[in-house]
Amino acid sequence: MITLYQFPISHYCEKARWALEYKNIAYKTVNLLPGFHVSKARKLAPRSEVPILTCGDQVVQGSSEIITFLDRKFPQRSLTPAGQWAEQALHWERYVDDALGPHVRRCCYHILLDYPEIVIDFFSQRGPFYAKPLLRFIFPTFKKRMRTLMAINEQSAGKSMQKIDAVVDKLFSYLQVHPFLSGENFSRADLAAAALIAPLRMPHKYGLDWPAEVPEAFAAIMRKYRDKTAWVDEVYGRYR
DSSP: OEEEEEOTTOHHHHHHHHHHHHTTOOEEEEEOOTTTTHHHHHHHSSSSOSOEEEETTEEEESHHHHHHHHHHHOOTTOSSOSTTHHHHHHHHHHHHHHHTHHHHHHHHHHHHTTOHHHHHHHHHTTSOTTHHHHHHHHHHHHHHHHHHHTTOSHHHHHHHHHHHHHHHHHHHHHHHHOSSSSTTSOOHHHHHHHHHHGGGTOOGGGSSOOOSSOOHHHHHHHHHHTGGGHHHHHHHHHHO
Protein backbone atom coordinates (compact mmCIF):
# COMPACT_ATOMS: atom_id res chain seq x y z
CA MET A 1 0.00 0.00 0.00
CA ILE A 2 1.20 3.46 -0.88
CA THR A 3 0.75 6.12 1.79
CA LEU A 4 0.99 9.86 1.22
CA TYR A 5 1.75 12.01 4.25
CA GLN A 6 0.49 15.48 3.49
CA PHE A 7 -1.27 18.73 4.26
CA PRO A 8 -4.50 18.78 2.19
CA ILE A 9 -4.12 22.54 1.56
CA SER A 10 -0.54 22.26 0.26
CA HIS A 11 -0.21 22.82 -3.47
CA TYR A 12 2.99 20.75 -3.44
CA CYS A 13 1.00 17.88 -1.92
CA GLU A 14 -1.59 18.45 -4.63
CA LYS A 15 1.13 17.70 -7.19
CA ALA A 16 1.67 14.29 -5.59
CA ARG A 17 -2.06 13.54 -5.25
CA TRP A 18 -2.64 14.49 -8.87
CA ALA A 19 0.20 12.27 -10.10
CA LEU A 20 -1.08 9.28 -8.13
CA GLU A 21 -4.63 9.72 -9.37
CA TYR A 22 -3.62 10.47 -12.96
CA LYS A 23 -1.76 7.15 -13.00
CA ASN A 24 -4.69 5.34 -11.30
CA ILE A 25 -2.55 4.23 -8.36
CA ALA A 26 -4.37 3.27 -5.18
CA TYR A 27 -3.11 5.09 -2.11
CA LYS A 28 -4.14 6.33 1.27
CA THR A 29 -3.45 9.69 2.85
CA VAL A 30 -2.32 10.62 6.32
CA ASN A 31 -3.19 14.25 6.96
CA LEU A 32 -0.73 15.87 9.32
CA LEU A 33 -1.08 19.09 11.31
CA PRO A 34 1.44 21.80 10.40
CA GLY A 35 3.99 22.23 13.15
CA PHE A 36 2.97 19.00 14.84
CA HIS A 37 4.02 17.10 11.71
CA VAL A 38 7.74 17.59 12.31
CA SER A 39 8.40 14.57 14.53
CA LYS A 40 6.46 12.22 12.24
CA ALA A 41 8.12 13.57 9.10
CA ARG A 42 11.61 13.24 10.55
CA LYS A 43 10.95 9.66 11.56
CA LEU A 44 10.25 8.94 7.91
CA ALA A 45 12.59 11.20 5.96
CA PRO A 46 15.59 13.52 6.30
CA ARG A 47 13.58 16.77 6.33
CA SER A 48 10.34 17.92 7.90
CA GLU A 49 8.77 18.81 4.56
CA VAL A 50 5.70 17.18 3.05
CA PRO A 51 4.65 15.47 0.86
CA ILE A 52 6.28 12.20 1.88
CA LEU A 53 5.34 8.97 0.10
CA THR A 54 5.96 5.50 1.43
CA CYS A 55 5.77 2.39 -0.75
CA GLY A 56 6.75 -0.72 1.15
CA ASP A 57 10.14 0.06 2.64
CA GLN A 58 10.80 2.89 0.20
CA VAL A 59 10.39 6.51 1.30
CA VAL A 60 10.28 9.42 -1.14
CA GLN A 61 10.19 13.05 -0.03
CA GLY A 62 9.24 16.01 -2.20
CA SER A 63 6.64 16.41 -4.94
CA SER A 64 9.06 16.25 -7.88
CA GLU A 65 10.89 13.28 -6.42
CA ILE A 66 7.56 11.51 -5.92
CA ILE A 67 6.56 12.02 -9.56
CA THR A 68 9.92 10.67 -10.73
CA PHE A 69 9.58 7.65 -8.44
CA LEU A 70 6.04 6.93 -9.63
CA ASP A 71 7.04 7.14 -13.29
CA ARG A 72 9.84 4.65 -12.72
CA LYS A 73 7.85 2.20 -10.62
CA PHE A 74 4.51 2.59 -12.44
CA PRO A 75 5.40 3.56 -16.03
CA GLN A 76 1.80 3.59 -17.25
CA ARG A 77 0.59 7.09 -18.21
CA SER A 78 4.06 8.49 -17.69
CA LEU A 79 4.23 12.13 -16.69
CA THR A 80 7.83 12.46 -17.84
CA PRO A 81 7.98 12.78 -21.63
CA ALA A 82 10.24 10.57 -23.69
CA GLY A 83 13.30 11.74 -25.53
CA GLN A 84 14.09 15.39 -26.11
CA TRP A 85 11.08 16.68 -24.20
CA ALA A 86 12.04 15.16 -20.85
CA GLU A 87 14.55 17.86 -19.89
CA GLN A 88 12.20 20.64 -20.98
CA ALA A 89 9.44 19.24 -18.76
CA LEU A 90 11.82 18.96 -15.82
CA HIS A 91 13.09 22.49 -16.46
CA TRP A 92 9.57 23.93 -16.35
CA GLU A 93 8.75 21.95 -13.23
CA ARG A 94 11.87 23.17 -11.42
CA TYR A 95 11.07 26.71 -12.52
CA VAL A 96 7.52 26.77 -11.16
CA ASP A 97 8.53 24.87 -8.01
CA ASP A 98 11.02 27.62 -7.19
CA ALA A 99 9.66 30.75 -8.83
CA LEU A 100 5.92 30.27 -8.26
CA GLY A 101 5.02 27.84 -5.47
CA PRO A 102 6.60 29.63 -2.47
CA HIS A 103 5.29 33.01 -3.61
CA VAL A 104 1.69 31.85 -4.08
CA ARG A 105 1.87 30.35 -0.60
CA ARG A 106 3.28 33.51 0.96
CA CYS A 107 0.72 35.82 -0.65
CA CYS A 108 -2.16 33.55 0.32
CA TYR A 109 -1.14 33.24 3.95
CA HIS A 110 -0.29 36.92 4.28
CA ILE A 111 -3.99 37.60 3.84
CA LEU A 112 -5.60 34.47 5.24
CA LEU A 113 -3.70 34.33 8.54
CA ASP A 114 -5.86 37.26 9.60
CA TYR A 115 -8.91 34.99 9.14
CA PRO A 116 -8.37 32.16 11.64
CA GLU A 117 -11.44 30.10 10.81
CA ILE A 118 -10.47 29.79 7.15
CA VAL A 119 -6.91 28.71 7.94
CA ILE A 120 -8.00 26.36 10.73
CA ASP A 121 -10.50 24.73 8.40
CA PHE A 122 -7.82 24.27 5.71
CA PHE A 123 -5.42 22.62 8.14
CA SER A 124 -7.92 20.44 9.97
CA GLN A 125 -9.85 18.96 7.03
CA ARG A 126 -9.91 15.16 7.21
CA GLY A 127 -7.37 15.30 10.01
CA PRO A 128 -7.56 14.00 13.59
CA PHE A 129 -10.71 14.80 15.58
CA TYR A 130 -8.84 17.15 17.89
CA ALA A 131 -7.30 19.23 15.09
CA LYS A 132 -9.81 22.06 14.97
CA PRO A 133 -10.12 22.77 18.74
CA LEU A 134 -6.36 22.44 19.16
CA LEU A 135 -5.62 24.88 16.34
CA ARG A 136 -8.16 27.35 17.70
CA PHE A 137 -6.48 27.23 21.10
CA ILE A 138 -2.95 27.79 19.82
CA PHE A 139 -3.75 29.96 16.80
CA PRO A 140 -2.21 33.27 18.00
CA THR A 141 1.13 31.53 18.60
CA PHE A 142 0.72 29.41 15.48
CA LYS A 143 0.09 32.50 13.33
CA LYS A 144 3.14 34.29 14.70
CA ARG A 145 5.29 31.22 14.14
CA MET A 146 4.14 30.82 10.54
CA ARG A 147 4.85 34.44 9.75
CA THR A 148 8.34 34.13 11.21
CA LEU A 149 9.33 30.80 9.70
CA MET A 150 7.92 31.57 6.25
CA ALA A 151 9.00 35.24 6.20
CA ILE A 152 5.42 36.41 5.71
CA ASN A 153 5.02 40.17 6.01
CA GLU A 154 3.84 43.14 3.98
CA GLN A 155 7.18 43.69 2.26
CA SER A 156 7.85 40.05 1.41
CA ALA A 157 4.28 39.55 0.16
CA GLY A 158 4.70 42.53 -2.16
CA LYS A 159 7.89 41.05 -3.60
CA SER A 160 6.16 37.69 -3.98
CA MET A 161 3.36 39.33 -5.95
CA GLN A 162 5.96 40.66 -8.36
CA LYS A 163 7.36 37.14 -8.74
CA ILE A 164 3.89 35.74 -9.41
CA ASP A 165 3.27 38.46 -12.00
CA ALA A 166 6.39 37.44 -13.92
CA VAL A 167 5.70 33.71 -13.83
CA VAL A 168 2.02 34.04 -14.74
CA ASP A 169 2.94 36.26 -17.69
CA LYS A 170 5.62 33.82 -18.86
CA LEU A 171 3.31 30.80 -18.66
CA PHE A 172 0.45 32.65 -20.35
CA SER A 173 2.66 33.84 -23.21
CA TYR A 174 4.12 30.39 -23.77
CA LEU A 175 0.75 28.64 -23.71
CA GLN A 176 -0.70 31.09 -26.19
CA VAL A 177 1.45 29.48 -28.90
CA HIS A 178 2.10 25.97 -27.52
CA PRO A 179 -0.52 23.37 -26.52
CA PHE A 180 1.58 22.16 -23.57
CA LEU A 181 4.69 23.22 -21.71
CA SER A 182 6.70 20.32 -23.12
CA GLY A 183 5.96 18.69 -26.45
CA GLU A 184 2.52 17.73 -27.66
CA ASN A 185 1.18 16.00 -24.54
CA PHE A 186 0.26 16.70 -20.95
CA SER A 187 3.24 16.20 -18.66
CA ARG A 188 4.57 16.83 -15.19
CA ALA A 189 5.33 20.40 -16.28
CA ASP A 190 1.65 21.21 -16.91
CA LEU A 191 0.63 19.36 -13.76
CA ALA A 192 3.11 21.30 -11.63
CA ALA A 193 2.23 24.70 -13.06
CA ALA A 194 -1.52 24.16 -12.71
CA ALA A 195 -1.28 22.70 -9.20
CA LEU A 196 0.91 25.51 -7.91
CA ILE A 197 -1.40 28.21 -9.29
CA ALA A 198 -4.52 26.35 -8.16
CA PRO A 199 -4.99 28.15 -4.79
CA LEU A 200 -5.61 31.33 -6.79
CA ARG A 201 -8.42 29.61 -8.73
CA MET A 202 -9.73 27.07 -6.17
CA PRO A 203 -10.68 24.26 -8.60
CA HIS A 204 -13.11 21.75 -7.10
CA LYS A 205 -10.95 18.78 -8.13
CA TYR A 206 -8.11 19.97 -5.91
CA GLY A 207 -9.19 17.68 -3.09
CA LEU A 208 -10.01 20.37 -0.54
CA ASP A 209 -13.27 22.00 0.54
CA TRP A 210 -12.70 25.63 -0.37
CA PRO A 211 -14.52 28.34 1.61
CA ALA A 212 -17.79 29.61 0.18
CA GLU A 213 -16.43 33.16 0.44
CA VAL A 214 -12.95 34.59 0.74
CA PRO A 215 -11.80 37.96 2.08
CA GLU A 216 -11.98 40.79 -0.44
CA ALA A 217 -8.20 41.20 -0.46
CA PHE A 218 -7.86 37.56 -1.52
CA ALA A 219 -10.69 37.83 -4.05
CA ALA A 220 -8.86 40.81 -5.57
CA ILE A 221 -5.76 38.68 -6.16
CA MET A 222 -7.89 35.98 -7.78
CA ARG A 223 -9.47 38.59 -10.05
CA LYS A 224 -6.06 40.02 -10.94
CA TYR A 225 -4.87 36.71 -12.38
CA ARG A 226 -8.22 35.38 -13.58
CA ASP A 227 -7.78 35.91 -17.32
CA LYS A 228 -4.14 34.83 -17.57
CA THR A 229 -4.67 31.67 -15.52
CA ALA A 230 -7.89 30.47 -17.16
CA TRP A 231 -5.86 27.65 -18.74
CA VAL A 232 -5.56 26.11 -15.26
CA ASP A 233 -9.27 25.29 -15.26
CA GLU A 234 -8.94 23.57 -18.63
CA VAL A 235 -6.00 21.48 -17.45
CA TYR A 236 -7.89 20.46 -14.30
CA GLY A 237 -10.99 19.67 -16.33
CA ARG A 238 -9.16 17.45 -18.81
CA TYR A 239 -6.46 15.77 -16.74
CA ARG A 240 -7.33 15.87 -13.04
